[in-house]
Amino acid sequence: MNLKHTTWLKISPVKLKSTDGTEISVFELDIDHADDLALTQWATHFRNHYCLDSKIDRLRKGTGKSRDQYLMDMVFPDKTDDFGPATRSGDFAEILIADLLESQFGFWIPRTRYDDKLVRNESPKGTDVLGFRFAGSGPAVPSKHDVLVSFESKAQLSSGKPKAKLQEAVVDSAKDAMRISESLNAMKRRLIDRNDDEGADKVERFQEGLQVPYVRMSGAAAVFCSSVYDPEAISKTTDCSGHENAGNLMLVVVHSATLMKFVHALYHRAAIEALLCGSESDAA
Numbered sequence: 001m002n003l004k005h006t007t008w009l010k011i012s013p014v015k016l017k018s019t020d021g022t023e024i025s026v027f028e029l030d031i032d033h034a035d036d037l038a039l040t041q042w043a044t045h046f047r048n049h050y051c052l053d054s055k056i057d058r059l060r061k062g063t064g065k066s067r068d069q070y071l072m073d074m075v076f077p078d079k080t081d082d083f084g085p086a087t088r089s090g091d092f093a094e095i096l097i098a099d100l101l102e103s104q105f106g107f108w109i110p111r112t113r114y115d116d117k118l119v120r121n122e123s124p125k126g127t128d129v130l131g132f133r134f135a136g137s138g139p140a141v142p143s144k145h146d147v148l149v150s151f152e153s154k155a156q157l158s159s160g161k162p163k164a165k166l167q168e169a170v171v172d173s174a175k176d177a178m179r180i181s182e183s184l185n186a187m188k189r190r191l192i193d194r195n196d197d198e199g200a201d202k203v204e205r206f207q208e209g210l211q212v213p214y215v216r217m218s219g220a221a222a223v224f225c226s227s228v229y230d231p232e233a234i235s236k237t238t239d240c241s242g243h244e245n246a247g248n249l250m251l252v253v254v255h256s257a258t259l260m261k262f263v264h265a266l267y268h269r270a271a272i273e274a275l276l277c278g279s280e281s282d283a284a
Contacts, residue, residue: 004038107131151219169220
């Protein structure tokens with residue numbers, strides 16, 4: 001992954017552990033707000049999770065809306081109404097964790113989760129993030145050391161009393177064993193719809209009924225605004241002892257300053273800069 005914003009994720013020297021002794025990796029997202037090129041690249045990457053630039057004109061045709069209006073009114077979670085702000089927070093956290101797992105841990109993560117959301121102010125169903133790592137040459141030669149990781153993420157991006165978000169993610173992560181097969185099937189269907197047979201083959205390697213087993217890892221992540229990031233509280237309120245996959249569990253925390261304000265700015269940039277992706281055709 002060659003996206004500049006992933007280099008802004010810096011591993012913290014702070015060493016945290018849950019009450020049962022599970023290590024917690026802590027990253028600080030140090031955003032360079034003056035780097036317009038990197039922010040534009042990030043906004044493009046972010047926008048394409050919801051709606052590919054190559055499809056936006058066809059999708060908005062008949063709505064009477066410009067690209068930015070279509071995205072803000074019909075695709076992106078709303079900034080203020082209903083569950084929009086909470087959905088923005090959750091979607092951003094999930095996409096950021098996917099970026100982190102690719103850039104810092106070497107997983108391959110298909111970005112299929114948001115492109116067919118039926119209700120924009122709700123998060124998609126299923127596992128938050130699915131990632132894959134191949135020990136050998138790929139799905140054609142499967143290895144018992146291939147890895148599937150399923151991550152659940154939670155977010156607290158606004159100020160207030162710190163909440164036990166990492167523990168919430170741990171609890172939800174323990175449920176992933178029951179929904180991985182459905183999430184894999186949904187991901188494969190979307191890749192096939194995109195004519196991405198290579199990607200579908202990679203996902204297929206991890207579906208049920210395989211001759212060669214693989215390593216199943218679990219993950220729980222929490223993304224915080226730095227104003228509510230409390231390392232001591234995170235350690236004290238996180239307990240993984242009852243997790244069904246405790247021996248293969250990753251814990252990740254990310255924090256950054258004024259994060260909800262930045263999230264709104266990223267959605268705004270993603271919408272406005274959609275006007276620049278090629279020549280805009282008649283929306284009528």
